Amino acid sequence: MNYSDLFRVTLPETMLELAALVVLIVDLGFLRKAALKVRVAVAALLGVVGCGLALVTVPLERVGLLDADDLNIIGTGGSVAFLQISILLLTVLTLLLLIDSQFTRHVGEYVSVVLMAASGGLLVVAAQDLLVIFIGLELMSLGLYILTAFDKSSGKSAEAALKYYLFGGMSAAFLLFGFSYIYGLSGSTNLYWIGDQIAFAGSSPLLYVAWICIVAGLSFKIAAVPFYFWAPDAYEGAPASAAAFIASVSKVASFGLLLTFSAFWLMPGGPISGQRDVIEQLLKGFYHAWQPLAVVLLVIAAASMIVGNLAALAQVSVRRLLAYSAIAHTGYILLGVAVKPVYTGQSSVFHFLLDSYLGTSRCFFSVLYYIVTYGLTTIGAFGVVSVVERATGSDRLDSFLGLHKRNPLLAAVLAILFLSLAGIPPLVGFWAKFNLFAAVLGVSAGPVPFALVALAVAMSAVSLYYYLQVLKRAYVMPAIDNSPIHAHPVTMAVLLLIAAAVVVLGCFPALLQNWIGSFYPA
């Protein structure tokens, strides 16, 4: 390992950590007597500057940090760079939404924890070694637990954080347990090496145990059924900007990790050479090793879509509604991660490899597209909820009554974001879904993927009902209270920016697709 490489590769993380320290020093050292508003503004601004510095230092070349065997420990470029840039941009948005909030006096600490958690996220999406992955995940998760608990005056915040922490600790234990089995089976912590070893060794009961543990651990991070219990509480109890951070940044990072796993372990990724029969054996090995995992992931995906959408129907708290809808969206995205081409031995190896490469990379693109646009939309949704919450004191459906009169602009933003989440064209949520489902069917058009896509489309028809419940309150039902709701100009500007992005990216879907594509050399 080369330390100058380490420095180069982790420069964005370093920038974030430095910014976190600067925020602490400035807030605790110089602004102790300043008004809370000023402190919040300065801290958020410093955080944004830190993210900006990290943005410009994200390494784009594809030579990452190598270990002694010349295998990547931390990857760079390609989808890693795209995910890191997305994480940083989403973090900037959540920091900007912080500006008019007053739930805590410990502003400096809050912003620095956000920055540290974001740097954990950067590490998670880049890591290609089990140990680094685990460190990144814990760095991010510990930050998230603290952020959830930050509203000290609220009992719900504390309860949510404790639940989140206990579930999170358990999932980390599962994940580590699974990792230890993988290490035992392959003799390495590096994903390249593990992928090859597992493919040659084929399936074994121990491997299944490892899969189950890892899937349990990761399902917790992405809030998939049946490990989602923390999510509604955390979304409801956490301060709004923390909830937005959990719903967007941590989700992007966790799905990035899932993509890394699936890239290395679930398909022949590394340089394959040798005799035809060796390659065929390898392909079959991959198939047998990954098949049980695929089945588990697909079951989880289907269950998440069903449970998330049906449970959301019954919610009266908009934050909980967003939490269950997030579970449903997780289900859709998991389809894109889990559906893989199957080598049946009928076509030639070359064609199979080519097809599966093209199909799976399209699936990857569509998953990236989905999580990033979903993250963007959901930050906006939490922004609107937090403004309404501050004015009415509650996030219940009824506090949205008459929003179109109380703040027409805010109501319009809400309508755009929620319709996008429901998947109404021409908003970006529709293209994300369409892109993803088309890619899934492009990888494998067998009856199982088709049935799951049909289920997903049917479930998004169900989802329209609960999104419309909120919009109905905002636009249709008579208001109880007609006093106008004021939003901080910065908050409003950020929300309008997000809504505009949702519309523009929806009307010109190729913009974002081309941008994602530009991270990959031709």
Next chain:
Amino acid sequence: MLAWTIYLSFAGALALALMPKGRPALSRWLALAVAVAGLVLAVLGFVAGMGQGRVTFVDLPWVPAMGIHFLLAADGISRVLVLLTGLAAVAGVLFSWNIELRTNEFFAFYLALIGGVYGVFLSFDLFLLFVFYEIAIVPKYFLIAIWGSTRREYAAMKLALYSFAGSAMVLIGLLAAYATAGSHSTTLDALAHANLPVSFQMGCFPLVFTGFAILAGMWPFHTWAPTGHVAAPTAASMLLAGVVMKLGAYGCLRVGIALFPRGLDPWGFSFIGIGSWRDVFAVLAVIGIVYGALVALAQSDFKFVIGYSSVSHMGFVLLGLMTLNQIGVSGAVMQMFSHGIIAGLLFAIVGRIVYERTHTRQLAELETMHLSQRLPFAAWAFVIAGMASMGMPGFSGFVAELQVLAGAWKVNPWWVAAAGVGVAVGVAYTWRALQKAFFSDALPSAHILEEEREHPFAAITWPEVTGVSLLLGASLLVGVWPRILLDTIEPAVKALLAGGVQ
């Protein structure tokens, strides 16, 4: 030129949405100007397109990675339906002249809906068509939920969910077709020439057809239609019956039949005389015709009578499509136009001219009001519209239904026999509603006459007269001189039946 109908409507919707509140007169005039401009464009496009086949206006790559094109074009069928939309849009604005609540928002949603409808009729790329189709759902919800009457929130949600469920079925079918075709283009031409396997077409056709037919009010998925029509404000019920149900029928034709023609082939076995999807949907259409008419006969709410009559008339459209022959399908397109005009007119008379003055739609209460004397304009307008709706010669409905029945006779005379029952019941329910609402026998006592003279109904306004004349004139013109539309429809239908989408 026709493409501008879409841009203009959306621009109008945006302008109205951004307009300051409290300027209802300005909103009305702006909406009317946009709708009239759309109609003028539609007429010009119709005239310019006479004798021409398909004309492409815009073809830009929209999502190159997936082969999606922004492809706007028009053939004869599109031009006729765009013309219908233009007429319905202008009439709808005229009959909404008295909307005072959140006027600018009303017309913004209204024009957004119109823009989506124009878009569907002019899209020749499958996904563009689907996008416009879905765009039309949301404004419908708000139009009914905010400005509607009887159980409006329930009806609006029911309509939105039925529409969305239908479009989900369509989306599944489209994704499957896109994946199976393996082509790198989603234009209708490319997909029609993709040689989709017959077994796949057999599976995909009913899915897509049913998805679209939900919006066309096919029995047994029609229940959104009467509740939706009744709850909607007048202009919205005019649009729902007039053009939105046509979206469904148009999708059935343009996507269902044109992309999956082999899906209508015989299964190879038959069960109680039903041997293909074509038979299944034809039987459902015939059931719709008879069932809609019978239910309309038993209604006590005037608007429900018209609502169920729409289900019955849309049954003719679906039956015409299932004949798959030149005359039947041309008749179906003709019926789409004719029903769009006549249903719009009936809803306008019942919802706006009568209800806004009497504040009741119950036939039993209207019976005591002697409307033939107090609202002679409404009575005579309804007599003429009712005759058009029954399918009297001289009106557009006659030409259309005759063609559908002639086409169906060639395929299966029993369908015609059953549909004939529907026509007869159609005369009965229209007659009954007419009699009860306007020409009741009960003679008023002198005292009541006195009271009525003291509280006359508001006078008929110019927008009402203009709207009624516009729609009646269109129906008469087409009834007397059907060639004006048929010359445009027939070549397009011929091309569509001959080779998928030309």
